[in-house]
Amino acid sequence: MGYEEADLISRCQMGDQAAMKEIFDQYREKVYRVAYGVVRHREEALDIVQEVFIKLFRTIGNFKGKSSFYTYVYRTAMNTAIDHVRKLKKSTSLSFEDEAEKYLSDSPEKRPDQAAMDKELEDKLKEALAKLPDDQRAAIVFREVEGLSYQEMAKAMGCSMGTVMSRLHYGRKKLQQLLRGYVKEGGKT
Amino acid sequence: MKDSCSSISRLLEKHFDRETTVDEGILVQDHLRQCTPCQAQLKSMEELRTTLRTPVDETVQKETFAWVWQKIEREIQDRAKPSWQESIRAWFGLSFPFRRRVWIPAVAVALLIIAITSPLLFKETPSHTELSIVEYVESHTNNVMVFESEKENVAVIWLFEGPEGESST
Numbered sequence: 001m002g003y004e005e006a007d008l009i010s011r012c013q014m015g016d017q018a019a020m021k022e023i024f025d026q027y028r029e030k031v032y033r034v035a036y037g038v039v040r041h042r043e044e045a046l047d048i049v050q051e052v053f054i055k056l057f058r059t060i061g062n063f064k065g066k067s068s069f070y071t072y073v074y075r076t077a078m079n080t081a082i083d084h085v086r087k088l089k090k091s092t093s094l095s096f097e098d099e100a101e102k103y104l105s106d107s108p109e110k111r112p113d114q115a116a117m118d119k120e121l122e123d124k125l126k127e128a129l130a131k132l133p134d135d136q137r138a139a140i141v142f143r144e145v146e147g148l149s150y151q152e153m154a155k156a157m158g159c160s161m162g163t164v165m166s167r168l169h170y171g172r173k174k175l176q177q178l179l180r181g182y183v184k185e186g187g188k189t
Numbered sequence: 190m191k192d193s194c195s196s197i198s199r200l201l202e203k204h205f206d207r208e209t210t211v212d213e214g215i216l217v218q219d220h221l222r223q224c225t226p227c228q229a230q231l232k233s234m235e236e237l238r239t240t241l242r243t244p245v246d247e248t249v250q251k252e253t254f255a256w257v258w259q260k261i262e263r264e265i266q267d268r269a270k271p272s273w274q275e276s277i278r279a280w281f282g283l284s285f286p287f288r289r290r291v292w293i294p295a296v297a298v299a300l301l302i303i304a305i306t307s308p309l310l311f312k313e314t315p316s317h318t319e320l321s322i323v324e325y326v327e328s329h330t331n332n333v334m335v336f337e338s339e340k341e342n343v344a345v346i347w348l349f350e351g352p353e354g355e356s357s358t
Binding site: 017020021024028029032033036037040042045046049050053054057058118121122125140141143144145149150165168169172175176179182183 | 199202203206208233234236237238240241242244245248249252254257258260261262264265266268
């Protein structure tokens, strides 16, 4: 952690709102990508971003700087997104028609048929991701969406690099099977 | 699929994730040149990545996050406002440990004072109905004095026979 970031965190811990805004600007896209990668829904991802930063600022006093701040942010983002999916499974969600309409209105620049195909793929992807165990889903999102290195993933997930590789391998394999017909499978079994 | 595919399998994913060493990278690339199934596997992984990443890249560019920050800021400010208990504490200007040290003996002293003064303050005064009645009757033979206590139903009668004598029942 650099001096500037340490100073920023220290100011946040003292309740400096300008410092909090700086932290938000620095990490908002990263958090959004993780959230969207897990929930595959814009509004839900934005709700998660809000929840993550409120959590971060409430608990920032507990951050002692033993680990990197970005791993702390990524871990909080992933846990919040996975909790959100769990809660959502229990509660009722929007009907398919409502969601489809929302998706099409969110993509005005796309042709309606293309937007509908994308929507179908997104739904399938969301369904497939939901079927993965939490640790494999986290590995897939960290690597494929956010592009973290194995080392960064190991830090954020609190495991070894070997475990990261294993989770990625099985996660990819399962996703390829679940998305058969949408994504080409490899030549291996 | 060639026999060497199984040995290269683990390296193929590392290569795809750009985590191989230079030597490992050369090994994988040599293998890929002559192995169609491994090329297909690599292509499949690329497709999966694109499918997962592209929608995220597209939406993140559209977001301004302005209202998200406004909500977070409001939440932080609401939490920053002190409660009435905190305001009172602040008004006294006492920190928690100091307050604890001072108020415990203070409360103990107050309770002691109340314990001492309450019997004096709430001392029972006799009511008129509980007053004893004393009657004195003078006659030529014996003088009589009667004492009656209403509360305990006790009566004492004194008979005075003369100036020297006295008897009671």
